[in-house]
Amino acid sequence: MPLTSVDKDLDALTLTIVADFPVPVRRVWDAYADPRRLERFWGPPGYPATFTRHDLVPGGRSTYYMTGPDGERSHGYWDFLAVDPGRSFEVRDGFTGADGEPDPDMPTMLMTTRFEEAPGGSRVTTTTHFPGVEDLEKLLAMGMEEGMVSALSQVDDVLADLASFAADRSAEAQLLGDTQVRVARLVRGPVELVWQAHHDPDLLRRWMLGPDGWTMPVCEVARSVGDTYRNEWEQEGGGERFGFTGELLESVPPCREVTTERMIGTDGPATLNELTLTPVADGTLLVLVVTYPDAATREAVLATGMVDGMETSYARLESEVLARV
Template sequence: MPITAVNKDLDALTLQVVADFTAPVRRLWDAYLDPSQIERFWGPPTYPATFTRHDGSPGGLSNYVMNGDDGGVSRGYWKWVAVEEGRSFEVRDGFSNDDGSPNTDMPDMRMVFDFQETALGSRLVTTTYFNSLEELEQLVEMGMEEGMRDAMGQIDTVLEDLAAFAAGNGTELQLIGDTQARASRVIRGSVDQVWRAHHDPELLRRWQLGPDGWSMPICEVSPDVGGLNRFGWQNESGDEQFGFVGETLESEAPVRSVTTERMWTPEDPEAANSPSTINEMTLTPVEGGTLLVLVITYPDAETREMILATGMVDGMEASYARLESEVLAA
């Protein structure tokens, strides 16, 4: 059990949890910043969490849902207030409605996560600041302390699984709910480099080449909200073409972008008959490079299965490997 102390201060309206680990600080930090890792311990074993968004930067937002073994559902969010890379972060933690909006009928809290190096590894001090004594007592009554103990008791297993989180693992895919998929990969390069590689047409043409033997003659990308994006590939003879068109919905350089995407062909150049997806890309600095997380929302489950069956993940991995070897290593 990693928790070594729990301190309640009714005068300061705080609940402080101290936990010690044999893993290095960097490993512990990365576990909290990677959605595929934090959801393995953010929530008790009987109420595991799924993160549909996790932006580890000031002004960012995290959304998660915990589905209980008893059929119960609990939704929550973090609003990221401050981040000191590798040392601490502060969030506003609260409950969410079914649509992801804050549930104002329930308390929200300020939480500070402080990561410290120790002789044996690392220490995490989590301090929760409540708005009133009534809110503190309400959440303690709801089992907050016991929930944190159960949740943090799972972290050691995650930290020991070093092979599950490392540069060179390749692109990994996880299905979320009925209509989403999350692809993630650690890319050997800085956040700024990976962002630029996704938004500079000259660089994009060097690594997003499509199938073997194809080129990318059309590459129009806009980082501005409302801007249009158009990409097109063709084979060597030029008698086969396809591409994607979409719009930039959100852009927070160099950490997050949200775009739409529809596939076009010469027979349907405006992609009027193609289903549209929403692609949310988040870039987070981690040990070994940048964690790229792409959450794709499809119009329905059938469309998701159809697109994934085309070998999309293999194509993404080939492109990311090319990005590392031909762009970032240059």
């Protein structure tokens, strides 16, 4: 990483790190927007980060943990206070316990990150504002400056690795912790249309079908928080039939939706499904984080070929819906 400067200002209570990259601004922005890429540099070497949530929108939140060499975890969060897409974001940066609650013994900071064109590429300026001198000194003594510098030193490799995040790659699953799985897919189409395709029954019936040979005779969409939805699939010509139902818990169009999901006719615990849509250069980054009641249930569901079925549906979304709108 071409590190331009590191400036500690004890009077202003700030730490500012400036770095230049030989790529367009949008490529660097997308590296911060995609949790898969962000994980590859935000944790310093030896302490990789795992993002369990990442909503790069005003009012959004990111939650993550860094795993040390001995398996110990340090948890943190960002609350997005302002986002100017492609140019800057401002977050409240803090620490949490393993339960996700803010750590009362640790300070919260204001962190701003600006993305600008620069000779030969782009410049990223990250400024952290501390609430007091004692907080600044405490975090610097913990190695915050060295950690941020070493983390950002990994950005070059992420920016060079375009193949891992290309638009022609299939849906990919990553296990998060003991009970979660994250499925990510770059969908060729604008965020607004991808959101619409998830909430218009006529469109859903055209693409959310999984493997060929199935129809969707029941498609009841939840319109408001607290509403329930119901989807049922049936083999063409009649035969096997199954479905899912659940409740809409959170909706922030066109970027985030949280629902529960339970297979119709079963009494087992529901999953929690968190859908995030983020605009990137090649379309929309679709990320679905599913939380299962336990690891065994997660493994059993993944073994059914769930991700392959999702990929078939997402490919159909591109070809049968987005390409024809």
